[in-house]
Amino acid sequence: MAYPIHERAQEAFSEFVDDPFLQKHGVIRRQSHMRNRRGLDIYTQSWAPAGSSRRPCGLVCMIHGFMVHSGGPWELTAIAMVKQGFAVYALDLQGHGRSEGLRGYIPDIQWLLDDCIEFFNCSRAEAPGLPAFLYGExxxxxxxxxxxxxxxxxxxxxxxxxxxxxxxRSFMPPWPMELLLPLASIVVPTWKAVPTQSLVKASYKEPTFRKLIRTDPYLCRGLPRVASARELLKACDEVQRRSYEVCVPLLILHGDTDHVCDVKATEVVYERVQSHDKTLKILPGMWHQLIGEPPENVDCVFKLVFSWLRDRATGACNGNAKG
Structure with a gap:
C-alpha cells in the first residue's frame, strides 16, 4: 500500500503513531521546540529514513490546517513521504497542537507565516543542496x-x-455576522462566536476516521474565534489577490464535494498563477480532507503526490522509495 492509513488503529491515534509503528516503516522521528519572535514555544517535529545509508532525496515542509496539528493523521502523511525517500518537517501553528497560544486563536496570519519561514529555513539548512518542497492542507x-x-x-x-x-458559502459567517466581523474582531477578538457546521463532520468522509479524529487530545474544539475567522478571510483575499505572482511548480488536489473550502476559488487561483509547470486535479466525489476518504481514494491521491514529487526531485530519488 502507498499510504499507511490502512494500518491505523481503531481506538485512538496515540496507539499507532508510536515508536514500534515508526520502526516498522523505517522512519526516525525527532521532536523539538522553537521559541518564536513573540516569545511563544512552537512545537516542531521531523521524520527521516532510518539508517545512515538512506540519504533523503529531498525535503518536504508540511503545514497543517485550521484546528488540527502536525501529529495524528497528519503524521501518517509524513511517514508515507519518508517511505518515498524524503525527509519531512512540520510545526504546530501557534494556538494549535502542542504549541503555545490560546487554542484556535490566530491574531495575525502573518505571524503564522513568520513561524513557518523561520522553522523551514532551519530545516533546509540541515540538508543544504537538497530540493525542498512545500505541502499544505x-x-x-x-x-x-x-x-x-x-x-x-x-x-x-x-x-x-x-x-x-x-x-x-456553507462555512462563511452568516449575515450580519460577516459584516460585523471586522469590528467584533477588534472588540472581542478571542470570543468563540462564529457559528459554523462541525468541521470534522464536514471534512472527513469515512465515519471511522471521523471517530478517530475526535479522540485526538490535541484537536482544537468549539466554534472559531472572531479574530481567527477574520484572519482566515484575509488569507483567502491575499491568496486570490497575489495569485498572479505565483511562478513556482504547483500541484493542486481538490475534492469536488468539498463543503469547507471553495473549489471554484481554487480553480480561479489556478488559472491566474503564472507557473509554467502547474497541475490541477479536481477529484470527483471527494471531500475536503483527502486522507479521510476510503482507502482506494487515499491511495489514488497519494500516488499522484508521490509521482509529482519524485519527478521534480531531479533524479535524486532513484532507488530510494519503499512500496
Whole structure:
C-alpha cells in the first residue's frame, strides 16, 4: 500500500503513531521546540529514513490546517513521504497542537507565516543542496502558497491539498455576522462566536476516521474565534489577490464535494498563477480532507503526490522509495 492509513488503529491515534509503528516503516522521528519572535514555544517535529545509508532525496515542509496539528493523521502523511525517500518537517501553528497560544486563536496570519519561514529555513539548512518542497492542507495550503511568494526561488515546488483559496458559502459567517466581523474582531477578538457546521463532520468522509479524529487530545474544539475567522478571510483575499505572482511548480488536489473550502476559488487561483509547470486535479466525489476518504481514494491521491514529487526531485530519488 502507498499510504499507511490502512494500518491505523481503531481506538485512538496515540496507539499507532508510536515508536514500534515508526520502526516498522523505517522512519526516525525527532521532536523539538522553537521559541518564536513573540516569545511563544512552537512545537516542531521531523521524520527521516532510518539508517545512515538512506540519504533523503529531498525535503518536504508540511503545514497543517485550521484546528488540527502536525501529529495524528497528519503524521501518517509524513511517514508515507519518508517511505518515498524524503525527509519531512512540520510545526504546530501557534494556538494549535502542542504549541503555545490560546487554542484556535490566530491574531495575525502573518505571524503564522513568520513561524513557518523561520522553522523551514532551519530545516533546509540541515540538508543544504537538497530540493525542498512545500505541502499544505486547507489553511496550510494558503500558507504554503504565501510562504512561496515570500521566498521566490527557494522552493522546488508546492503541493496544495484542499487549499483554502476561498471559504465555502456553507462555512462563511452568516449575515450580519460577516459584516460585523471586522469590528467584533477588534472588540472581542478571542470570543468563540462564529457559528459554523462541525468541521470534522464536514471534512472527513469515512465515519471511522471521523471517530478517530475526535479522540485526538490535541484537536482544537468549539466554534472559531472572531479574530481567527477574520484572519482566515484575509488569507483567502491575499491568496486570490497575489495569485498572479505565483511562478513556482504547483500541484493542486481538490475534492469536488468539498463543503469547507471553495473549489471554484481554487480553480480561479489556478488559472491566474503564472507557473509554467502547474497541475490541477479536481477529484470527483471527494471531500475536503483527502486522507479521510476510503482507502482506494487515499491511495489514488497519494500516488499522484508521490509521482509529482519524485519527478521534480531531479533524479535524486532513484532507488530510494519503499512500496
Amino acid at each position: 486547507s489553511l496550510g495550503g494558503a500558507l504554503a502558497l504565501l510562504v512561496s511568494l515570500r521566498q521566490p526561488g527557494v522552493w522546488k515546488g508546492v503541493i496544495l491539498s484542499g487549499p483554502m483559496c476561498g471559504i465555502a
